[in-house]
Amino acid sequence: MRSRLRNAPTFVLALALALTAIGAAIASDRRVEVAVDADGGVAVSRVVAALADATGQDVKAPESDLALPVRGLAGALGRNLLRDCLGDDVAIEFTAEAVVLTIPEGLGRDDAWRARLERLATRTEEAAGRRARHELWARPSYRPNDPSRPTVCLVHGLNSSSGGFVHMIPLLEEAGYGVVAFDYPFNQKLEDSCDEFEADWKAFREQAGERRPWSIVAHSMGALVARSYIEGPGRGRGDVDSFIMIAPVNQGAHVARLQPVLQMISRLSAVQRKKTTEALAELSEGPGLSAEDMLPGSAFLKRINSRPSNEAVPYHTLAGDVGLLTRDARDRIEDQVDLMTRNAGPFSILTRAAVGELTPVLDELTDGTGDGAVTVASTRLPGGPEPVVLAANHAELIRAPLLFADPGPVVTMPWILRWLKEDRGGEPTPAPAPVPRGE
Numbered sequence: 458m459r460s461r462l463r464n465a466p467t468f469v470l471a472l473a474l475a476l477t478a479i480g481a482a483i484a485s486d487r488r489v490e491v492a493v494d495a496d497g498g499v500a501v502s503r504v505v506a507a508l509a510d511a512t513g514q515d516v517k518a519p520e521s522d523l524a525l526p527v528r529g530l531a532g533a534l535g536r537n538l539l540r541d542c543l544g545d546d547v548a549i550e551f552t553a554e555a556v557v558l559t560i561p562e563g564l565g566r567d568d569a570w571r572a573r574l575e576r577l578a579t580r581t582e583e584a585a586g587r588r589a590r591h592e593l594w595a596r597p598s599y600r601p602n603d604p605s606r607p608t609v610c611l612v613h614g615l616n617s618s619s620g621g622f623v624h625m626i627p628l629l630e631e632a633g634y635g636v637v638a639f640d641y642p643f644n645q646k647l648e649d650s651c652d653e654f655e656a657d658w659k660a661f662r663e664q665a666g667e668r669r670p671w672s673i674v675a676h677s678m679g680a681l682v683a684r685s686y687i688e689g690p691g692r693g694r695g696d697v698d699s700f701i702m703i704a705p706v707n708q709g710a711h712v713a714r715l716q717p718v719l720q721m722i723s724r725l726s727a728v729q730r731k732k733t734t735e736a737l738a739e740l741s742e743g744p745g746l747s748a749e750d751m752l753p754g755s756a757f758l759k760r761i762n763s764r765p766s767n768e769a770v771p772y773h774t775l776a777g778d779v780g781l782l783t784r785d786a787r788d789r790i791e792d793q794v795d796l797m798t799r800n801a802g803p804f805s806i807l808t809r810a811a812v813g814e815l816t817p818v819l820d821e822l823t824d825g826t827g828d829g830a831v832t833v834a835s836t837r838l839p840g841g842p843e844p845v846v847l848a849a850n851h852a853e854l855i856r857a858p859l860l861f862a863d864p865g866p867v868v869t870m871p872w873i874l875r876w877l878k879e880d881r882g883g884e885p886t887p888a889p890a891p892v893p894r895g896e
Contacts, residue, residue, distance in 0.1 A: 487511050490555040497528030499556050501581045516574045521585030542577045584737035591641040593657035599635035601665040611638040614677025624856040624864050647750040647757050651685035672699035680705030688764045699880035701773045703854050708835040709753030711818045771880045774844035775869050776836040777828030777854050
C-alpha cells in the first residue's frame with residue numbers, strides 16, 4: 458500500500474505532463490478561415506494567401522479572382538478538388554459562411570508543402586487564363602491580302618472549340634483557302650462573346666494589314682456570334698463577303714436547358730481524371746449563361762433578331778434533320794404522355810403543365826424535324842434564304858471529332874465550297890447531290 462501511495466505522485470505527474478503535451482499540440486494547430494461568397498464560392502487566391510501566411514511560406518497568391526464552388530451540387534466537386542490539392546495534412550471544414558482550414562505544427566517547414574501551394578497557385582492562374590481566353594488566330598495557310606488564297610473564318614458553337622472543325626480545315630485548305638478561327642469561352646454570356654469577336658476581328662485584321670474581305674463559316678451558336686458583327690454598327694465596312702451558317706440557333710433551342718447537366722458531367726470527369734487545371738476552370742465557370750441566351754424568346758435572341766440582315770453580305774444556311782429519336786420512338790413517348798394527361802388525378806394536371814415544353818423539345822430530337830439539337834425551323838431567319846436540309850445530325854454536319862474521330866467526308870463541304878466560290882464571283886456550280894440517309 459505504501460508503495461502505491463509513494464508512486465501515486467509520479468503517476469499523476471506523468472499524466473499531467475502527458476495532458477499538457479496533448480494540449481500544447483492541439484494549441485499549436487492553427488485555424489485559418491476563408492469566407493464563402495454570396496454565390497457559394499471561395500476565392501482560391503485567398504486560400505493560398507492564408508495558408509502561405511499561416512505556414513510562413515513566401516508563395517505568391519494567384520492574381521485571378523477565380524472562385525471554387527463549395528456549396529450546392531457543384532460544391533461537392535469543389536470541396537473534393539480542394540481536399541485533393543491541399544492533401545491530407547490540412548483538415549478542412551466547410552460551414553455556411555467559411556472554409557475552415559486546420560494546419561498542423563511543423564507543416565511550414567516541409568518543402569513538399571511549399572511545392573503543393575505553389576502548384577495550386579500556378580494551376581489557378583492557368584485555369585483563369587483558360588476560362589477567360591478568347592482569340593482569333595491564323596493557320597499557316599492564312600495569307601493576308603492574297604487574292605489567290607481567300608480567307609475563311611471559322612466560329613464554333615456551344616461545348617466546342619475551333620478543334621470541332623479539325624476535319625473541315627484540311628478540306629478548306631486543299632481547296633485553296635486560308636483559315637483563321639475564333640476561340641472563346643462558350644459558357645459566358647453571348648453578348649460578351651459577341652463583343653470579344655468584334656474586338657478580336659478588328660485587332661487581327663489591323664495587325665495583319667488585311668484589306669480584303671473574309672468569308673465566315675459558323676456552326677450552331679457561333680452563327681449568333683458572327684451575326685452580331687455582320688448585322689451590327691459596322692455592317693457597312695465591306696469586310697465580309699460570304700456568311701455560311703451551319704445548324705444556326707437563330708430562333709433558339711429548348712435543349713439548351715440541358716447545359717447544366719452537361720456541365721456537371723464535364724466537371725465530374727475533370728475531377729475524376731485528376732486534371733487540376735481543367736477541373737478548376739470547369740468548376741469556376743459558373744452556370745451556362747450562353748445556354749440561357751439561346752432559349753427561345755430570350756432577351757438576347759429578341760435583340761439580335763430585331764436587326765435586319767446585312768443586304769451587302771450573301772447569307773446561306775445548312776440544316777440537318779437526322780435526330781436522336783425515330784418517328785416511332787417519338788410516337789410512343791407522345792402516346793405515354795397522352796395517357797398520363799387523360800388519367801384523373803393531380804399528376805395529370807402536372808403532366809399537362811409540362812407538355813407545353815415537350816413538343817418543341819421532341820421536334821429538336823426527332824428525325825425529319827431536328828438534328829438532335831436544333832430544329833430545321835429554328836435555323837430560319839425572316840427574309841433570309843431557305844435552309845438546305847441535309848441528312849445529318851448536329852455534330853455530323855461539321856464531322857465534329859466528338860462523334861467522328863477519323864477524317865472523312867464532311868457532308869456540308871460541297872455546299873460550302875460552292876457558295877464560297879460563287880460569292881466571290883466565280884462561275885456558278887451545280888447544286889451538290891443530296892446525301893441519302895444512312896450514308
